[in-house]
Amino acid sequence: MTYATRLAAVRDSLKQQGLDAFIVPHDDEHLGEYIPPHAERLDWISGFNGSAGAAVVLADKAAIFVDGRYTVQVRHQCDPALFEFRHLVNEPFLDWIAEQLNAGSRVGFDPKLHSRGWHQAAEARLAEQGIALVPLAQNPIDRHWHDRPAPERRPALLLDQEYSGQHSEAKRHRIAETLKAKGVDAQLLTQAEPINWLLNIRGRDIPCLPAVLSFALLHQNGAVQLFADPAKFDELDLAGHCGKDVTLAPMAELEQALATLGANGARVQLDPATANAWSALVLERAGAELVPAEDPCMLPKACKNPVEVHGSRAAHLRDAVAVCRFLAWLDRRLAEPHPELEDEGTLADRLEAFRAELPEFVEPSFSTISALGPNAAMCHYRHSNGTPRQLGQDAIYLVDSGGQYLDGTTDITRTVAVGEPGAEMRKLFTLVLRGHIDLACARFPAGTGGLQLDALARLPLWQQGYNFDHGTGHGVGHFLSVHEGPQRISPKGSMVPLTTGMILSNEPGYYREDAFGIRCENLEVVQPADTDGDIPVFEFENLTWVPFDRRLVDPAWFEPKHVQWLNHYHAQVREKVGPLLAGNDLAWLEQATRPL
Template sequence: MSRARFQTFDDPSHREGATRIAALREAMRRAGIDGFVVPRADEHQSEYVPANAERLAWLTGFTGSAGTAVILADEAALVVDGRYTLQAPAQVDTTILTPVQLAETSVEAWIGEHLRQGAVLGYDPWLHTAEGVAKLEKAAAKAGASISPVAENPVDAVWADRPAAPAGAVVAHPLELAGDSVEAKLRRIREALGRGGCDALVISDPHNLAWAFNLRGSDVAHTPLALGYAVVPRTGRAALYLTSSAIDPALREALSPSADIAGRADFDAALAALAAGASRIRLDSATGASALATLVEQAGGRIDPGPDPITLMKAVKNAGEIAGSRAAHHRDGIAVTRFLAWLSRQAPGGRLTEIAAVEALEDFRGETGLLRDISFPTISGSGPNGAIVHYRVTRDTDRTIGEGELFLVDSGAQYADGTTDITRTVAIGTPTEEMRDRFTRVLKGHVAIARAMFPKGTTGAQIDSFARAPLWQAGLDFDHGTGHGVGAFLSVHEGPQRIAKTGTTALSPGMILSNEPGYYRAGAYGIRIENLVLVEERAIPGGDRPMLGFETLTLAPYDASLIDLSLLDEAEIAWIDSYHARVRQALSADLDGETRAWLEAVTQPLRRMKDADA
């Protein structure tokens, strides 16, 4: 097979962390600040940031998708959430940088406790929202200190080989896949502005820009984004200000009736001019940089902070996007099933490494002929590496998938018609009874979400415990959400919908989310089972209120060797058997003979397989 095209396995080394942090401290001294905050962020608060915005990874060696370093003159901390409990200490030089768990101490709490009285804490106003700056200010005040925005980021000042800004191609997204025209979307946006009493909307989230203007870009890895901004006035023409100048002429022509396109360099002046003549401008509180609010206010405008109305519009997929997602999942299911069959032949006997598995899976997806990118770096964790929730294999950490171990592979693809995300955990050889118990409890929670029916207005927080209950009964749990929203050839992690303790958005028909409970035993193994699901209306005979449920989009078998039937009730067994029958029926005609025979064997009714093994 050919080598993977999208995945890389080099890890920024923490061995240079001491030198780089020392250089940053010298730059801080020259700038007259006593500390500096380094978030894992770009000016759009994106999950995946361009190479020139990977400041946290360059400075510390930590490559997680979320985290914040606070560098003071004589101490430093890296605050991360529960996903990175094991990863952060492994990647950074802990002699100069202390990993701190967010569940125990927030960034602001650490600042309040460690910043000395009278000190000045610096921050880059393009990398923090106004709300974030307010929190920093409150934390510094608690310590008797102050904060100050910097005109030049001191990390950039010492990053000698910092990559150039991205300039990827920006193209039109076909109407049959987008599902709605730009004109129709702008009309909905303007109606929302009218209801909110706003004169204009500043689009600071590139995902929302891509959705509203039916375009896709290539400025960051794994998500087809064009970086930049847009302004949508309640009356008049919209305008886009894109970082890249590589704009397809077909896109310019498609947008010409609705919007003007200019360069990112023109945006600040255009926003100031708008602020001078507009009384109220909506700025997304989640992605709008503090610098934008300052720019508007200095020009005489009034900021209306709040959610970008596009975010919720984008979360509810239209008929074209849903049809595309189903097609993408069928295609992806073929590739993943081919991989799982291949894995069953190659892994036993210690003949396969984590990196080799990643490369093979990407090759199977590539053979569809329609793969645009992977939707995130593949998590390929064997044995103890599987217990690291967001583990990313590197050439330093790569290990052979051993006999008697569990192998967890969490991966996804970007196709023009949809975004996928799937996790399967498989036993290599014979699993232990503990492994089977834990896997089956995770599977019970996964099935509980898949089978859930709930009234309209229900939030993700209200059903999150469905996935955890079987683990709670054994005194177990997992430290991540049960599900995140997923875009339509956009971000694999999309808000505001989520199934989690913090999931406060009501689930609506058309939303796509992941269903991925897990269990992780540090130093031993990890288990996660993930399908994507679509919220849909459900008619319940005799019911007296509108109800919702989930359609499972993902198509790939579970590892039946890890299922303890004694822990499942009849309804759960029936659901799993029905799902496996659906997978078999949907995929078999598109598989080669060897894979088809394997799929036929592993998707037989669970009791039949148990009897055959007895």
């Protein structure tokens, strides 16, 4: 089927239902960050396979909306004869719809693929123009998508308490108490991560996110109804693992369960930002009272318990072995003939192969960003979207990668010399690393949000008239999503107080278009600090142990404390990772961690 044929088929469906438009978001019904291949409806209709965006199909035209990361890619992947290209943020698609359609028009949408909050705001926005927003019972794309991939059916995994550190029963009852206190009968959970955390289960439904796609209802008494593909639990004793008050049913039975709650007039809490509009509509129509609130699993999930922190330390140490072996191999490879036989793709594969040798490794935690020279100036570069660039022509290489391990999730970026970096590159690398160090050393009192700390990582760049256009740090899950909230260190960021057990990245960078890119990233866990002062303060405990490239440091741009920090860090790397390396790799580590 060509994209023209696909558009025509969807337009036919719209016409039959008396609709003037249909909205195709990137999301699936769980509204998480990652979606499985069978949910790539935006790709099916348009050919665009980025991680965010939306299309709007009208009777006579269509438009695709993507953000700044994807304005080049969308032009490569989509036919301009079929789609107008628009900016997702600067030209909201609801405004475009309102411009294109007259009062009295009807806009269809699949309520499973949009949040409750979006539905309410969008309905109000279009109503201003006299346009109706119509939830559809079936997605017209699903009707026409005949070669759709089958959903993943690999079995789930019951995560041992040795890894999770807390039994599901304790987690469920702790949150159920908060529901009871608010007079809420049940909490609807719709995202994979909180459900997998709550039940100490994991899965392989989506690449890089080791979770079982599912919905769940957590009742006031702590019981959970889990809605997921039962085949994934065929060989597993879910009730034995979680407790008998956790029951499993196919996803198709969620609707009936919501209707039953509604029929009993239950007060059901859901997060309007993440729960899909469909579930809210089903509940409301059945008579439930909706209680909007943030998902109560998110904060306890973010605050790792001591067993999870212990596991993260161990996972990061193993991960350091893979990254050090890769960097050692890279330096050796550069000294051999024909480095141009390696490219961004073979480098990424080599790094993944080192990780794959490690015990408890499950899969990468995201698609490796392996970027040479000017490609590194694109923060979200993917070598697989074009011809990978070859070694041998650039001065520096940026590699941002991570692993999912049974005991933790890693995420590390190193920028290393692969040629002859000049003074300007070394200056900027040193300023970026200095910002990383200043944030890593920060202590802060209870109540401090990431927004308040973000400037620490930027200040060395700001002082010289530079900046970077992304957040400084994101939350990281425990053998779950490499991106999690609510904690975040960013100028747009969150005022959620940073507290014990939260894992965050510390990743300032610098990007010069068409020239080069730099990023220095470790993960850190928030811990209480020991001081002689009046008030308790927190500090960051470092988790990542891989040398920063000394060849890129120009000490003229450091203060003495940064030199001390780096030398101390490298001494710790040598002490921790040295015993796990041998031969050439150990020799590499020893020279890479020499004091400045």
